[in-house]
Amino acid sequence: MSLASPVAPRLQPNGLRLLAALEAMAEVGAQPDGSICRRGFSPEDRQGRELLGSWLLQAGLTARVDSAGNLIARREGSEPHLPALVTGSHLDTVPTGGRYDGALGVIAGLEVLRCLQDCEHQLRHPLELVVFADEESTMVGCKGMTGAASADPDAYTTSNGESIERNLAHLGGDWAHLAEARRSDGEIAAFLELHVEQGGVLEQRQHTIGVVEGVVGQRRFTIRVQGQANHAGTTPMHDRQDALVAASQVVLAVQQLAAGHPGQPVATVGRLDVWPNAANVVPGEVVLSVDLRDLSSAVLNALERGLRQQLQRIEASSGCRLVIEPQFEVQPTPADPTVMATIARCAADLGYSASPLPSRASHDAQEMGRRWPMGMIFVPSHRGLSHSAAEFTSLEQCLAGTSVLLASLLQLDRALDPGRDP
Ligand SMILES: [Zn+2]
Known part of the structure; x- marks a missing residue:
């Protein structure tokens, strides 16, 4: 053989x-x-x-x-x-x-x-x-x-x-x-x-x-936070409409929305544009991005609903105006x-x-x-x-x-x- x-x-x-x-x-x-x-x-x-x-x-x-x-x-x-x-x-x-x-x-x-x-x-x-x-x-x-x-x-x-x-x-x-x-x-x-x-x-x-x-599906938003730019020295704390302070609350709210959800959604604020972005000026406007992702459209709906509720809450407490603009959606x-x-x-x-x-x-x-x-x-x-x-x-x-x-x-x-x- x-x-x-x-x-x-x-x-x-x-x-x-x-x-x-x-x-x-x-x-x-x-x-x-x-x-x-x-x-x-x-x-x-x-x-x-x-x-x-x-x-x-x-x-x-x-x-x-x-x-x-x-x-x-x-x-x-x-x-x-x-x-x-x-x-x-x-x-x-x-x-x-x-x-x-x-x-x-x-x-x-x-x-x-x-x-x-x-x-x-x-x-x-x-x-x-x-x-x-x-x-x-x-x-x-x-x-x-x-x-x-x-x-x-x-x-x-x-x-x-x-x-x-x-x-x-x-x-x-x-x-x-x-x-x-x-x-x-x-x-x-x-x-x-x-x-x-x-x-x-x-x-x-x-x-x-x-x-x-x-x-996963994806939803992307732009959020405009409109406050009042003012002198960083002469504007008392109780009299400010600080857009960056309000935007910071949005960042935390977005993080908590996803982290607090029983599933595994992810949510990210990846971009912040601060105006006028100067050390001696109370920020007058911030534009930020929000990116939400999950496998389920129902979860994405819930996250978006939660986000909009949080924006209303932050608007009421900060004196700033918050406008949300959808950018795109992928199913x-x-x-x-x-x-x-x-x-x-x-x-x-x-x-x-x-x-x-x-x-x-x-x-x-x-x-x-x-x-x-x-x-x-x-x-x-x-x-x-x-x-x-x-x-x-x-x-x-x-x-x-x-x-x-x-x-x-x-x-x-x-x-x-x-x-x-x-
Ligand atoms: Zn690849």
């Missing part, structure tokens, strides 16, 4: 291959300080996509670019009429990005495709890997796919200052036909994204897998219960510790989940750091996430049927 007898490849991710791809991708846009700069539409962004394209080709797969600049690889299933299972993430980064944010989800999807190709394992559903365009900035890729992308070119603020038309052309997209990137309801069965947590919850819990409950995107349960079961079957948690950052999955059943798998971020050179997730954790992604896709492939509510 020959010791060199071939061993049938097993349907499980290859850790060394995963690591090699992560490292090779991290070379693209590598900066001297260890961070990675692959801004959306930049030459480095294109280079990263070309590298992925070459790996797909080696695996016997081809990819196309849709009009919204999304790179889409597709592997047909045995029942080609079925809607596609879709996974993916982004390759673009912030200016000082890490090597895992976005890239992990793409390279894990590649590893899933490579495993299936190696084992010649055919799924029932087509399987697609998507590299979404410009996630860190305009999100034109995922919004183009869901049909939520604005048709007004002036609505896009791109990181290189070039028009969205020119930028899409850089990636092989086509602004004039942006609407064609929209996929119909029946084309996609479910969307799964593996991503680093970008927070410290999993590490604190010492859990390997996060089963994402959804992407929460809950994960699909079936997809969530599948991820949780696969993590347990593979022996990984796992727990549910919300995503407090934006992702491509947030947009995809507005149209199709969505699930996200988180793996730990060391010390909760992200968008920095210090971003780190161990190979074991990356491999665990990829294993759960593969198992979940296989499970959904067996379980999902068109025409039957999943």
